[in-house]
Amino acid sequence: MMPGEETKVTITDGELAAKSAPLVDKLIADQVAGKLAAGDPTLWGPAAESEAAIRLSWTALHRSSRPLIGEIEALRAELHREGIDRVVLAGMGGSSLAPEVITRTEGVPLTVLDTTDPGQVADALAGDLNRTVIVVSSKSGGTVETDSHRRIFAKAFADAGIDAASRIVVVTDPGSPLAELAEAEGYRKVFLADPHVGGRYSALTAFGLVPAGLAGADVARLLDQAAGVAEKLAADGAGNPALTLAAAWGAAHADGAEKVVLADTGSGITGFADWAEQLIAESTGKQGTGLLPVAVDSPGAPGFADAGPDATPVAIGPGTDAAPVATAGPLGAQFLLWEFATAIVGRLLEINPFDQPDVEAAKQAARDLLGDPARLEGGAQPSAADGPVEIFAPAGVSTDGTLAEVLRAFLALAPEHGYLSVQAYLDRLDDASAALLRGELARRSGLQTTFGWGPRFLHSTGQYHKGGHQNGIFLQLTGAPETDLEVPGRPYTLGKLQHAQALGDGQVLTQHGRPVLRLHLTDRAAGLAHLMRAVEEVAG
Incomplete structure (x- = not known):
């Protein structure tokens, strides 16, 4: 599915479609999509309300992230004038998964460090430091892996006679320890992300856009793609693909299929399942319930076409005979679609999709x-x-x-x-x-x-x-x-x-x-x- 084509969710399995339909009807009757788009924190019950109240800004990122575009383009041009065109990203989870999908899909180079393996970090250090900028990305500002990468690269820059502060760009939440450190050390640029967006919902915030944009990805187009589907996702009607996807997951889970097997079937997106894996697992896997995402490398991989009664194959791209559910659309739209669907299935599972207690x-x-x-x-x-x-x-x-x-x-x-x-x-x-x-x-x-x-x-x-x-x-x-x-x-x-x-x-x-x-x-x-x-x- 190439960018620009319709964003949609298709259920081809008649039995699953029949079991999903009443859930869709109930979600429509409860006006869940419209309330979610409006930032209503009561959708997941009283116990989740305080957390949800500070975690729903992601529904409007296709608008609120627009000012970032100019800032990213200006910094990239500035770095290129200085001969700095190699971008290393130090980040974990939501700080690395979306930028990696974006840059791999667009075919632009980004070195991602979401590891503590010394060999892998040493390989990143072996690149041309004279051409390197490192994006240190941490919502909390205290992620141990990311802090370790920052320390290692700062020393490597200094040892090479390079002003380390001029080569470190920070993405973090306002008031975090990393924000304070960046100001004290005079780091090149600090991008403060929206603190009312959780890490796994942050693909279209500074966490996703800054490293991808500095690497050369067209982040304005991503926001355009998300904007193109936003109205549909906010609509309380049967044509809302997020309601369809959430209901399919919820109906399958109720029938004993608590796993969703994700395979790309020609979406034009590279590595989307790796991003969706965190979104689904961390949002729903709690209180002894949830959906376990199983990312496989192709529709022919073991566990997809031969999925048992405990799993639902989901095609990312055109539908296949093996997949009862298929989602299609360009990357920016898919980000927003899957975020909406995941938040909505949290309501069906009666859990808080915005915390991570374990x-x-x-x-x-x-x-x-x-x-x-x-x-x-x-x-x-x-x-x-x-x-x-x-x-x-x-x-x-x-x-x-x-x-x-x-x-x-x-x-x-x-x-x-x-x-x-x-x-x-x-x-x-x-x-x-x-x-x-x-x-x-x-x-x-x-x-x-x-x-x-x-x-x-x-x-x-x-x-x-x-x-x-x-x-x-x-x-x-x-x-x-x-x-x-x-x-x-x-x-x-x-x-x-x-x-x-x-x-x-x-x-x-x-x-x-x-x-x-x-x-x-x-x-x-x-x-x-x-x-x-x-x-x-x-x-x-």
Whole structure:
């Protein structure tokens, strides 16, 4: 679906359409779309009202973000006159996912750092610093990963004889610690985002537009695309695609399909499912309910065409026979459509779509480990080792056999219609082959299987893992880094931070009663190859 074509949602499955129709009628009768567009915070009940009251400005961003366009264009021109044309983005979750989709779709270069892997950060540092500006993007102003990147790049600029302050652009909320630091340090430019927009709804705020626009994306066109569908999304009528999409999700969930499998079918958008994953998981996965997004690489991937009764395939682009639901439209319009639909399905699920009550636990666990170096570096000993893979097995999984046998026993712990989450605390560029494990494990286990790069996924699906349906099992992959990077002014390296984040999240998942199998690769390349061979031995 190329930009400029109609934004719409199609339900081709007759049974799902029939079950969705009464929900659409009820949403129309309750005037939900119009109230949402008007910023009514009462839509999700009294318990959510105070949070919703300060989280609804995203519905009007197609208008309110217009002044940013000139500021971004002026800064980009200024930087180019100085020979600065390489943009690095340091941000996590909502601060990185939208800019990455925007720039990949438009084919403009943006180096995204949403990792604590020292190898991946070192590769970004190896670029031409003389041509580099770094956008440090954090809503809270205290994101540990982003602060680490800022410190590392500031030192690298200084070591290269470059005025670091002139190469740092900040995007943050007013009054945040990062805003105060930027003013004190005299950073190149500070963009203050609308504080009444949550991170995962921030695609059309400064968080999405500034890094993408500096990289060369046409952000004015994005706002035009969103504006083109805004009136339709605010209408309380059967032609509103957000009502159709939310009702389809709600009806499927009520019927036991709490997972939505997302595949691109020729939308013209690159990586949209990765952005939608955070939006849906973090907004709905709480209070023991929610929708688990499963992003797959194609309509032919395991888990899409062969989705079981616990999942609904959704095509991003033209509909296919395998997908009962399809959404189409240009990127700016799709951002707004999916945000509306996600907020509305929150009402159907009777949850607050704007909080993330279970995210902090993993962060705190990682901080505790960093504050106890002996515990972090000593830690638990592996249950066993198989070649270059050390095995840290959960209760109930014997490690007497081969790695393939361990995997088989681990997969058997999944409940009926449960899911498998593969979490790779690795370098998503140099260790990219790890992503192949999703399809292979899904094919052999028969489970809906997600894949996330750590700690990136902690800012998205991490909320669902702890707060959503408690039927997941978790495969963590960690690896020994070839080199490590000091974090200036901090008593830890990136490698230690990455390790603490993996162990901390695993600890919290275990406390929730979920099985966690950690495989540590003592040699990453050899370990991934060994693991893939073991997965191939697991019977389908």
